[in-house]
Amino acid sequence: MEYEIAEGRIELELKVLPMGEDLNVALTGGDSPHLGSVAVAFSAPGAAGGGKEFSVSLITLPGHREDLLARETALTIAEGTGRNCAVSCGIHIDGITPPEISRVLELSRYLVNKFLAEQNLLL
Numbered sequence: 001m002e003y004e005i006a007e008g009r010i011e012l013e014l015k016v017l018p019m020g021e022d023l024n025v026a027l028t029g030g031d032s033p034h035l036g037s038v039a040v041a042f043s044a045p046g047a048a049g050g051g052k053e054f055s056v057s058l059i060t061l062p063g064h065r066e067d068l069l070a071r072e073t074a075l076t077i078a079e080g081t082g083r084n085c086a087v088s089c090g091i092h093i094d095g096i097t098p099p100e101i102s103r104v105l106e107l108s109r110y111l112v113n114k115f116l117a118e119q120n121l122l123l
Contacts, residue, residue, distance in 0.1 A: 001118070009093055010104055012101045013110045014111040022084040027073055027091070027108060034090035036064030041078035041085045054078045066090060069105065073112055080116040 003014040012029035028034070037060040044055040060067040071087035078085040079097055091104060 001115065003114050005107050005111060007103065007107060008100075010107060011099060012091065012104065012111060014037065014108075014113055014115060022104065023077060023081065023086070025073065025077060025085060025087045027069070027087060027089045027111070029091045029104075030093040030096075032092040032094075034061050034064075034092060035088055036061055036066035036090040036092075037070040039067070039074035039098045040087075041074035041079075043084060052079075052082055064090070069108060073108065076109075076112050095096055 001016040003016075005012050010029070012027070013033075015026045015028075017024040017026075039056055039058045041054045041056045044053045054075060056071050057061075058067055058071055060070075063088065066089040070087045073089065074085045074087040077087070079081075091108075093100060093104070096104075
């Protein structure tokens with residue numbers, strides 16, 4: 001499953017690869033897509049009321065700042081689907097401005113929500 005969006009200088013892509021019951025996700029874009037951070041959201045035992053709670057493990061390569069976006073994306077997808085989820089994230093836009101950073105976050109969330117909405121239709 002692939003989802004793309006482009007607005008001005010911002011081009012993002014969300015690729016979701018099912019791996020059995022788990023999900024492997026790549027969120028990339030910009031002038032130089034790369035591997036900046038990896039977050040894994042996994043089911044943690046002991047949820048109140050028998051539901052699922054998720055924990056997140058995070059690895060960020062030196063000098064990269066995608067850690068919070070990777071973490072948020074992994075947790076959102078795991079909670080939304082009830083499945084373990086690994087997200088690799090790397091977005092680089094030369095000379096990005098603070099408003100563009102905010103828009104990258106908004107558009108990334110849009111792609112995640114689009115995927116989740118599609119999953120709810122399939123369930």
